[in-house]
Amino acid sequence: MSQPNVTIRGPEVPNTPGSLDPVFTVEDLSVFYGDYEAVRNVDMMIGRREITAMIGPSGCGKSTVLRCFNRMNDLIPGAHIKGKILYHDENLYGDHVDPIEVRRRIGMVFQKPNPFPKSIYENVAYGPKVNGIKRNMDTVVEEALTKAALWDEVKDKLKQNALSLSGGQQQRLCIARAIAVKPEVILMDEPCSALDPIATTKIEDLMQELRQEYTILIVTHNMQQAARVSDRTAFFTAEVDDAGVRHGRLVEFDQTTRIFTKPSDKRTEDYITGRFG
Amino acid sequence: MAVLSTPKSAVQLASKGRPLKEHLFRIALLSSLAIALIFLGMLLIYTLEEGWGRLNPMLWENMPSIRRPETAGIQSGIFGTLWIISLTALMALPTGILAAIYLEEYADRGRWYNKIIELNISNLAAVPSIVYGILGLGIIARWLQFGFTVMTGAITISLLVLPIVIISAREAIRAVPPSIREGSLALGATQWQTIWRQVLPASIPGIATGSILALSRAIGEAAPFLMLGAATLVRFNPEGVWSSFTVLPLQIYNFISQSREEFHVLAAAAIVVLLAILLVMNSVAIWLRNRYQKRW
Incomplete structure (x- = not known):
C-alpha cells in the first residue's frame, strides 16, 4: 500500500494485546437517539495512561461514543x-x-473552547468549588494552570476575563479547568478543530505531557493528528444497513503504528490513504 | 496592439444609479419611524406645556383634593404607585424567574402538559388588563376578603406582569449558550449548581431588563384598579399592605373627570411625574443592559 506522508508515533506501547491495562472496557456498545441506532456494536479497550484516538469520516459516531464515557449523552x-x-x-x-x-472522574474538553464568562482564576476554581473543595484554592489553580502549560502566560492576569484570551489559550484554560478536578481520564472532542496550527501544536505537546498522568481519549478529524499524538487508534465509519439506515461502526482498533502502516481492514486503508472520506 | 480608448472592463462596477424602489423603501422606513417619534414628541410637549404651571413642589408635597385645585397634590398617588410596584416586584419577579428556569432548564418540551403551559403563558400575556381586574375583584378582594388594599392591588398586578416576566426571563436564559451548561456539567457540577452559578449570573442582565420593562408597563395601568372599585380620592399615604391606596393613573383619571380647568392642568402635571418615573425605570433597564451585556 502507499504510505501516508505523516509522522507516526513510535511503538511506545507494548505490542502484545494482553499488555493493555484497561481503564475502560467497552462491550458490545450501541447508542440510540430515540429509536435511531446511531452507533452499533462497538468493542474496544482504553489503556491506562495512553492516548487513544478515534478517527473516521463525519457522521461515523465517534463523538457519540466519546460522550458515552462521561455520560454526557444522558443530557440529550x-x-x-x-x-x-x-x-x-x-x-x-x-x-x-x-x-x-x-463526570468528576472523567473530564471533558470540547470542540469549541467554552470558558465561562468569568475570570481566569474563577474558571479553574469552578470545578473544585462545585466538588466541595474550599481550601488551598490558590495552589489548586496554580497547579492546574501549570500542568496545562498556561501558568506563565496568565499568572499576572488571573483576575482578567477568560474571554479576553486567545482561542488556543482558552482551550488550554479549558484543559486546566478539567485537570483542576483531578480526573483520571480526559475526553477531548476535536479539541484543535477551532485552532490555528501553532495553537494546535501547543495542545498536542501538552497532550504528551498529560499522558504521563492521565488517560486521554481524543476524537479528531485530522488523521495526521491521530498519527502524531496517539498510542492506539480506533477507526470508525458509517455503514448503511439493509433497511437503508446509517449506523456508525467501529472498523478497526489497534496500535496507531499498525493502523497507519499495515491496517488489516481495506476500509481503514482507503481512509488513511485518502481514497475515501 | 495599441489601446487608445479606455479599455472596457470585463467586470461592470460602474454605478447604474440606485433603483427607485430602494429609495422608496428607505423613505417608507424613515417615515414610519418619524410618525412614532413625532407623536411621542407632541405628547411630551403638549403635556409639559399644559402642566407646566403646576409642576412645583406642592405637587408631591400635598395630598389630592377636589375642592382646592390650586394647592392639591398627588403625594398619595406617588406613594401608592411605589408601594404597588415594590410589592409586585417582590412577588412577581421570583415567581416569574423560577417559572422560566423550570420551562427552560427542566421541562421536557415533548410532553403535552409542558406544551400547554407554554402556549397558555403566551395567551396570558395577551389578556387585557381589565380581565385581571375582574379576577382581582372576584377572587382576591371578595373571595379571599383582602378588600381594596395594597395587597389586593399588588397581587392583581403581579398576575398581570407574571407572563411578561416569564417570557422575557426565558429569552434571557435561552441566550446563554448550551456550551456553558455542558462545560459546567462536564466538571461534575449538578444541574442546580450549573443554573445557580453559570446560567443565572449570565442571564441576570437580560432578566433585569425584561423585568423592569414589565414593571414599567404595570405602573401605567389604571383599568384593573378601576375594576377593583378603587377609591379615586385618597388623602393619605399607604401605611402597610392592608391599607387602602390610590395610584397615579387613577389619580390622573380622577382629576380629568373634574369639570374645573385647574384640575386638567393638575392632571397634566401628574402625567409628567408618571412619565418621569417611567423614563427613570427604562433608563435603568438600558443602563443595566449595556453595562452587563455578555459577549460570547
Missing part, C-alpha cells in the same frame, strides 16, 4: 445505550451509578 432527551462500558470493574451505566460522580 431520548438518548440511551445498549451494552456495557466498564470503568475499571464498574459498569458506567449501572443502576446505582450517579452521572455526576462519573
Whole structure:
C-alpha cells in the first residue's frame, strides 16, 4: 500500500494485546437517539495512561461514543445505550451509578473552547468549588494552570476575563479547568478543530505531557493528528444497513503504528490513504 | 496592439444609479419611524406645556383634593404607585424567574402538559388588563376578603406582569449558550449548581431588563384598579399592605373627570411625574443592559 506522508508515533506501547491495562472496557456498545441506532456494536479497550484516538469520516459516531464515557449523552432527551462500558470493574451505566460522580472522574474538553464568562482564576476554581473543595484554592489553580502549560502566560492576569484570551489559550484554560478536578481520564472532542496550527501544536505537546498522568481519549478529524499524538487508534465509519439506515461502526482498533502502516481492514486503508472520506 | 480608448472592463462596477424602489423603501422606513417619534414628541410637549404651571413642589408635597385645585397634590398617588410596584416586584419577579428556569432548564418540551403551559403563558400575556381586574375583584378582594388594599392591588398586578416576566426571563436564559451548561456539567457540577452559578449570573442582565420593562408597563395601568372599585380620592399615604391606596393613573383619571380647568392642568402635571418615573425605570433597564451585556 502507499504510505501516508505523516509522522507516526513510535511503538511506545507494548505490542502484545494482553499488555493493555484497561481503564475502560467497552462491550458490545450501541447508542440510540430515540429509536435511531446511531452507533452499533462497538468493542474496544482504553489503556491506562495512553492516548487513544478515534478517527473516521463525519457522521461515523465517534463523538457519540466519546460522550458515552462521561455520560454526557444522558443530557440529550431520548438518548440511551445498549451494552456495557466498564470503568475499571464498574459498569458506567449501572443502576446505582450517579452521572455526576462519573463526570468528576472523567473530564471533558470540547470542540469549541467554552470558558465561562468569568475570570481566569474563577474558571479553574469552578470545578473544585462545585466538588466541595474550599481550601488551598490558590495552589489548586496554580497547579492546574501549570500542568496545562498556561501558568506563565496568565499568572499576572488571573483576575482578567477568560474571554479576553486567545482561542488556543482558552482551550488550554479549558484543559486546566478539567485537570483542576483531578480526573483520571480526559475526553477531548476535536479539541484543535477551532485552532490555528501553532495553537494546535501547543495542545498536542501538552497532550504528551498529560499522558504521563492521565488517560486521554481524543476524537479528531485530522488523521495526521491521530498519527502524531496517539498510542492506539480506533477507526470508525458509517455503514448503511439493509433497511437503508446509517449506523456508525467501529472498523478497526489497534496500535496507531499498525493502523497507519499495515491496517488489516481495506476500509481503514482507503481512509488513511485518502481514497475515501 | 495599441489601446487608445479606455479599455472596457470585463467586470461592470460602474454605478447604474440606485433603483427607485430602494429609495422608496428607505423613505417608507424613515417615515414610519418619524410618525412614532413625532407623536411621542407632541405628547411630551403638549403635556409639559399644559402642566407646566403646576409642576412645583406642592405637587408631591400635598395630598389630592377636589375642592382646592390650586394647592392639591398627588403625594398619595406617588406613594401608592411605589408601594404597588415594590410589592409586585417582590412577588412577581421570583415567581416569574423560577417559572422560566423550570420551562427552560427542566421541562421536557415533548410532553403535552409542558406544551400547554407554554402556549397558555403566551395567551396570558395577551389578556387585557381589565380581565385581571375582574379576577382581582372576584377572587382576591371578595373571595379571599383582602378588600381594596395594597395587597389586593399588588397581587392583581403581579398576575398581570407574571407572563411578561416569564417570557422575557426565558429569552434571557435561552441566550446563554448550551456550551456553558455542558462545560459546567462536564466538571461534575449538578444541574442546580450549573443554573445557580453559570446560567443565572449570565442571564441576570437580560432578566433585569425584561423585568423592569414589565414593571414599567404595570405602573401605567389604571383599568384593573378601576375594576377593583378603587377609591379615586385618597388623602393619605399607604401605611402597610392592608391599607387602602390610590395610584397615579387613577389619580390622573380622577382629576380629568373634574369639570374645573385647574384640575386638567393638575392632571397634566401628574402625567409628567408618571412619565418621569417611567423614563427613570427604562433608563435603568438600558443602563443595566449595556453595562452587563455578555459577549460570547
